[in-house]
Amino acid sequence: xxxxxxxxxxxxxxxxxxxxxxxxxxxxxxxxxxxxxxxxxxxxxxxxxxxxxxxxxxxxxxxxxxxxxxxxxxxxxxxxxxxxxxxxxxxxxxxxxxxxxxxxxxxxxxxxxxxxxxxxxxxxxxxxxxxxxxxxxxxxxxxxxxxxxxxxxxxxxxxxxxxxxxxxxx
Amino acid sequence: xxxxxxxxxxxxxxxxxxxxxxxxxxxxxxxxxxxxxxxxxxxxxxxxxxxxxxxxxxxxxxxxxxxxxxxxxxxxxxxxxxxxxxxxxxxxxxxxxxxxxxxxxxxxxxxxxxxxxxxxxxxxxxxxxxxxxxxxxxxxxxxxxxxxxxxxxxxxxxxxxxxxxxxxxxxxxxxxxxxxxxxxxxxxxxxxxxxxxxxxxxxxxxxxxxxxxxxxxxxxxxxxxxxxxxxxxxxxxxxxxxxxxxxxxxxxxxxxxxxxxxxxxxxxxxxxxxxxxxxxx
Numbered sequence: 147x148x149x150x151x152x153x154x155x156x157x158x159x160x161x162x163x164x165x166x167x168x169x170x171x172x173x174x175x176x177x178x179x180x181x182x183x184x185x186x187x188x189x190x191x192x193x194x195x196x197x198x199x200x201x202x203x204x205x206x207x208x209x210x211x212x213x214x215x216x217x218x219x220x221x222x223x224x225x226x227x228x229x230x231x232x233x234x235x236x237x238x239x240x241x242x243x244x245x246x247x248x249x250x251x252x253x254x255x256x257x258x259x260x261x262x263x264x265x266x267x268x269x270x271x272x273x274x275x276x277x278x279x280x281x282x283x284x285x286x287x288x289x290x291x292x293x294x295x296x297x298x299x300x301x302x303x304x305x306x307x308x309x310x311x312x313x314x315x316x
Numbered sequence: 317x318x319x320x321x322x323x324x325x326x327x328x329x330x331x332x333x334x335x336x337x338x339x340x341x342x343x344x345x346x347x348x349x350x351x352x353x354x355x356x357x358x359x360x361x362x363x364x365x366x367x368x369x370x371x372x373x374x375x376x377x378x379x380x381x382x383x384x385x386x387x388x389x390x391x392x393x394x395x396x397x398x399x400x401x402x403x404x405x406x407x408x409x410x411x412x413x414x415x416x417x418x419x420x421x422x423x424x425x426x427x428x429x430x431x432x433x434x435x436x437x438x439x440x441x442x443x444x445x446x447x448x449x450x451x452x453x454x455x456x457x458x459x460x461x462x463x464x465x466x467x468x469x470x471x472x473x474x475x476x477x478x479x480x481x482x483x484x485x486x487x488x489x490x491x492x493x494x495x496x497x498x499x500x501x502x503x504x505x506x507x508x509x510x511x512x513x514x515x516x517x518x519x520x521x522x523x524x525x526x527x528x529x530x531x532x533x534x535x536x537x538x539x540x541x542x543x544x545x546x547x548x549x550x551x552x553x554x555x556x557x558x559x560x561x562x563x564x565x566x567x568x569x570x571x572x573x574x575x576x577x578x579x580x581x582x583x584x585x586x587x588x589x590x591x592x593x594x595x596x597x
Contacts, residue, residue: 149322149323150322150323150340150343150344150366151339152323152325152336152339152340153322153323153324153325153340153344153366153367154323154324154325155321155322155323155324157324174321174323174324174367175318175319175320175321175357176319177318177319177354177358180318196317196318196355196358196359197355197358197359198351198354198355198418198422201419201421204421210424211420211421211424212421212424212425213351213421213422213425215354215355215358216350216351216354216355216358216422216425217350217354217425218319218321218324218347218350218354218367220324220369221326221347221350221369221371223326263421264420264421267420267421268420281506282506283419283420285419285505285506285507286418286419286420286421286422286507287419288505
């Protein structure tokens with residue numbers, strides 16, 4: 147890779163990942179998922195298609211869900227990143243994770259971390275989404291197992307439970 | 317695959333971004349939301365390019381109404397387009413288009429300027445610009461110029477942007493009282509690129525219809541517009557669409573299917589504007 151004058155090929159970044167401060171010098175072509183998996187050892191974010199289609203790398207940057215494979219680590223100076231490991235530790239995904247387990251809402255599980263972020267995102271407003279709205283929201287996380295009926299069940303169950311309706315359909 | 321990138325600089329402001337672009341002599345690209353650019357870097361389709369990251373350039377942010385023009389900063393995310401009251405009121409076609417773009421995680425990052433500069437023929441926003449007769453405001457070392465959307469999109473992934481220019485804003489004529497706007501598309505799966513899509517704008521001085529996903533660029537359907545303007549029926553307008561669009565066969569659909577879907581969309585959009593509240597469906 148030839149250098150272009152004035153454009154460094156490595157940059158220094160300082161960010162927080164799962165609440166912990168991280169300082170690193172990264173190759174500018176390194177995307178966020180590889181940075182997390184290969185440099186920080188956080189393998190919960192999955193690298194699937196690496197062009198934004200499969201959603202397995204979905205995680206949170208500055209409070210918004212994004213595709214980790216379509217975000218460069220170099221862009222993240224000052225950012226706050228949360229992965230499935232971090233949100234498992236804080237417990238903020240605990241009810242979703244329990245519902246995914248009890249509904250058997252996965253087959254191979256490769257999509258699950260990204261699916262949890264998509265699920266948390268559709269529930270963030272606090273409203274109980276319709277099944278159609280849930281399907282629309284997880285449509286960016288489809289892989290190929292077709293096991294999504296149970297995923298919709300799990301998300302719907304948590305939505306109702308969070309809204310105070312308990313395990314309405316369980 | 318893993319990305320190739322030949323360097324990266326975060327631009328501090330617009331003049332910094334433009335001076336970096338000029339100094340790179342065509343070897344750097346502007347990185348906005350990155351939802352197409354980083355994908356093409358990962359697929360090694362973007363060549364050996366350096367990146368000028370404009371995500372910190374605040375001059376490119378914001379949506380404002382200035383008289384009868386809605387001005388949208390180039391760095392406006394699709395999510396902001398989808399949720400902005402100003403866009404919903406003054407450019408409902410864009411408001412309707414934004415939720416159709418990819419998925420929530422992509423809309424959080426992708427920008428209007430990036431989508432227009434990339435000029436994917438199946439993307440919603442270039443067609444919105446053409447149907448709305450918007451002006452794309454671009455800037456380079458020689459200064460700022462406005463380009464009519466109909467002159468901006470030249471061919472597949474090819475625009476009027478100079479090598480040393482970038483999009484800074486979009487200027488859209490604000491929706492007038494009585495004007496009606498509809499954006500619709502047909503896709504196999506929510507968030508996929510549409511097999512065909514339409515943006516219909518009915519103004520006092522005539523209809524404008526743009527299609528996307530049916531050719532090398534978004535295209536203005538002039539023959540259909542003429543039929544609509546002489547009060548022809550939706551069926552009559554749909555009948556002449558083969559003069560406006562000539563889709564090609566591809567792996568997703570044969571040409572005849574895309575033409576058929578375009579006709580379906582035109583009829584639906586026209587019927588929606590007949591039934592709709594002003595500006596909204």
